[in-house]
Amino acid sequence: MHVDKEYPAQTLAYSRRNVWDRMSNQEKATTMGFCEYYKRYLNDCKTEREAVDVTVAQLRGAGFLPLGGSVRLKAGDKIFAVNRQKALIAAVIGSKPLEYGLNLVGAHVDSPRLDLKPQPLFEEEGLALLKTHYYGGIKKYQWLSLPLALHGVVVKGDGNAVPVVIGEAPGDPVFTITDLLPHLAKDQMEKKMIDAVPGESLNVLAAGMPLGGVDLKERFKLYVLEYLHRIYGINEEDLISAELELVPAWSARDTGLDRSFVAAYGQDDRVCAYTALRAIIDTPNPIRTSMLLLADKEEIGSLGNTGMNSAFFEHTVAEIVSRCTPSYSDLLVRRVLANSFALSADVNVGLDPNFGDVVEKMNTARLGCGVVLTKYTGSRGKSSSSDAHAEVVATIRRLFNSAAVTWQTGELGKVDQGGGGTIAHFLAEHGMDVLDCGVPLLGMHSPLEVASKADIYMAYQGYRAFLAGLQ
Numbered sequence: 001m002h003v004d005k006e007y008p009a010q011t012l013a014y015s016r017r018n019v020w021d022r023m024s025n026q027e028k029a030t031t032m033g034f035c036e037y038y039k040r041y042l043n044d045c046k047t048e049r050e051a052v053d054v055t056v057a058q059l060r061g062a063g064f065l066p067l068g069g070s071v072r073l074k075a076g077d078k079i080f081a082v083n084r085q086k087a088l089i090a091a092v093i094g095s096k097p098l099e100y101g102l103n104l105v106g107a108h109v110d111s112p113r114l115d116l117k118p119q120p121l122f123e124e125e126g127l128a129l130l131k132t133h134y135y136g137g138i139k140k141y142q143w144l145s146l147p148l149a150l151h152g153v154v155v156k157g158d159g160n161a162v163p164v165v166i167g168e169a170p171g172d173p174v175f176t177i178t179d180l181l182p183h184l185a186k187d188q189m190e191k192k193m194i195d196a197v198p199g200e201s202l203n204v205l206a207a208g209m210p211l212g213g214v215d216l217k218e219r220f221k222l223y224v225l226e227y228l229h230r231i232y233g234i235n236e237e238d239l240i241s242a243e244l245e246l247v248p249a250w251s252a253r254d255t256g257l258d259r260s261f262v263a264a265y266g267q268d269d270r271v272c273a274y275t276a277l278r279a280i281i282d283t284p285n286p287i288r289t290s291m292l293l294l295a296d297k298e299e300i301g302s303l304g305n306t307g308m309n310s311a312f313f314e315h316t317v318a319e320i321v322s323r324c325t326p327s328y329s330d331l332l333v334r335r336v337l338a339n340s341f342a343l344s345a346d347v348n349v350g351l352d353p354n355f356g357d358v359v360e361k362m363n364t365a366r367l368g369c370g371v372v373l374t375k376y377t378g379s380r381g382k383s384s385s386s387d388a389h390a391e392v393v394a395t396i397r398r399l400f401n402s403a404a405v406t407w408q409t410g411e412l413g414k415v416d417q418g419g420g421g422t423i424a425h426f427l428a429e430h431g432m433d434v435l436d437c438g439v440p441l442l443g444m445h446s447p448l449e450v451a452s453k454a455d456i457y458m459a460y461q462g463y464r465a466f467l468a469g470l471q
Contacts, residue, residue: 016369019406019454020260031457034278035262038456039252041274042264046247047151048086048296048306051109051270055277055294056082059090062281067316073323076285081316086110086296086306089316090280094289096471098324099332101339101432102317103470104291105279105463106308106423107272107346108298111265112136112445114143114202114246116150120239121206123221128207130175132246133199136299137420140197142446144179148204149249154234154242162232167249174249175204204246248447260368260453267449269298271439271456272345279463289320290467295423298346308423314430338431343396343466344386344424345459348372348410350440350452358417365410365440367452371462372410373397374436379419386428388435396435396466403465406458410440437462 023031045051064078073079073093080090086109091102114132122129134140149167156162167174180188188196210216211223228234234242252264273294280292297307304310314337321336322328350367351359365372375393378385400407412420424434439459442450 016366016408017406018368019370019452019458020368022406023454031453032259034457034460035453037278038271038274039254039262039264042252042262042266042270045109045270046149046266047113047245048109048111049153049243050151051273052082052085052088052294055088055090055109055273056080058277058281064090067319067323071323073320079320081319083296083310083312084306087310087312088292088294089313090277090292091320092280092283092286092290092467093320093324094286096288098289098321098336099339100288101336101341102291103286103288103467104293104340104342104427104432105276105345105467106293106295106342106427107276107438108269108295108302108308108423109273110136110296110299111247111268111270112138112299114148114204116152116239116242116244116246118240118242119236120244121221121224121236123218126208126210126220127205128220128224130204130206131200132177132202132204134202135245137445139193139446140199140202141193143202144177144197146176146447147174147249148176148246150175150244150246152242152244154232154238154244156234156238156241162234162238164232164244172249175206175246177202177204250448255450261450262453262456263448263450265447265449267439267441267451268347268444269345269438271347271441271451272459275439275456275460276345276463278460279467282464283467286468287471298423302423302426308426334431340430340432341392341395341470342424342427342432342434343437343463344422344427344434345463346422346424346436346438347441347444347451348374348436348438349412349444350410350442352442359413360411360415363409363411364413365408367440367442367450368454369408369440370406370455370458371400371408372436372438372440372455373407374410374412374438377412377419377421377424377436379421380416383419384421384425386425386434388424389433392433392435395433395470396437399465399469400462403461403469405462405465406454407462 067079067081075095077093117131120130154162210219248265255261255263295308302308351364376385376387
């Protein structure tokens, strides 16, 4: 075979490149420092409400102002809008007219967890317990025998909201769901893993001390109610109008002797939310308007008025258009959306040597090889996927290559193995071009997910290049 000298054979083939191999010592130090801030973010953002609160604080610190009133917007202005404390849009107005479209990075801030049921508290055999309803796709057995923390808000009958966080501060008690001892687990261990732990068995140990005398009914349950009233001023009926979530009661930690990984709860998808947040903060004067979108409810189908399928995104874009143009029209909003380009910032599977048989290795991402471009997601026959056009993928390849962003490609497992989706198809419904782009994880949807610090930093670099560089 003849190979032209101008194009040596090694340049014709594609191969993944390890990010660490391409970094100088200074870049490695920068990456490590970046991830220290990321770990703090994870520790402070174990629920969607907390993630939005922390994001708003960081945006305000960077000069972003709430979108409100009738103020006109001009190039360089930085604004944000919040939807019910669970979803958020931030934007930096570009120098080009909005009709040319937006550069948008969209992530989600909800994660799999255990929610308390509306009437959670009961007692049995001298124990007070809490009933849960799991949220999102979890392996139920993974949530047994873990230290759990309770996060959320209780809205009392008078309308006042009471924040609750138990299990995070030093000295706090934690909660747990007890498992069956192996000595008596013969029947349990013969079941399929999906059936071994019924959802109705995910009851959380809450207390074991009685209140009052032996003749008092439900005195173990009453101890919990007395405690909640004494500390938080709430009663049992108030729990019906509460959003209380049980999450792992541990902090984000460095993993590996080289500290090259972050192990933490909730990295799906807060790893993309944080890197996108940092990217828009570091994009002060874009040519096209840059936008950050943080959605709720992705893990359960993106429905509800804080999910990606709600009108919040389109309404906020319309508000921005009305403040940037002298002659607002619905047609103009449609043009802005159709001419936009979005990165659906969500995680993908990383190749785990312990479970290599569920993926097709040639088309699976590796930890440490950069941010992942995913042309399509979906299940089996690409169900519920937007399937980015070839031109879209080529645009991001070219942009990332010119910005020295290390990237790779990856699918979500073997074709017939299963699959999953993102918010990409909801964005594509507006006519815009969309490509999935995020960080590969090990242990996705588990209480302890693992990401490479190199990939985390490349996600930030990629989102920043996209927001600032796509014209």
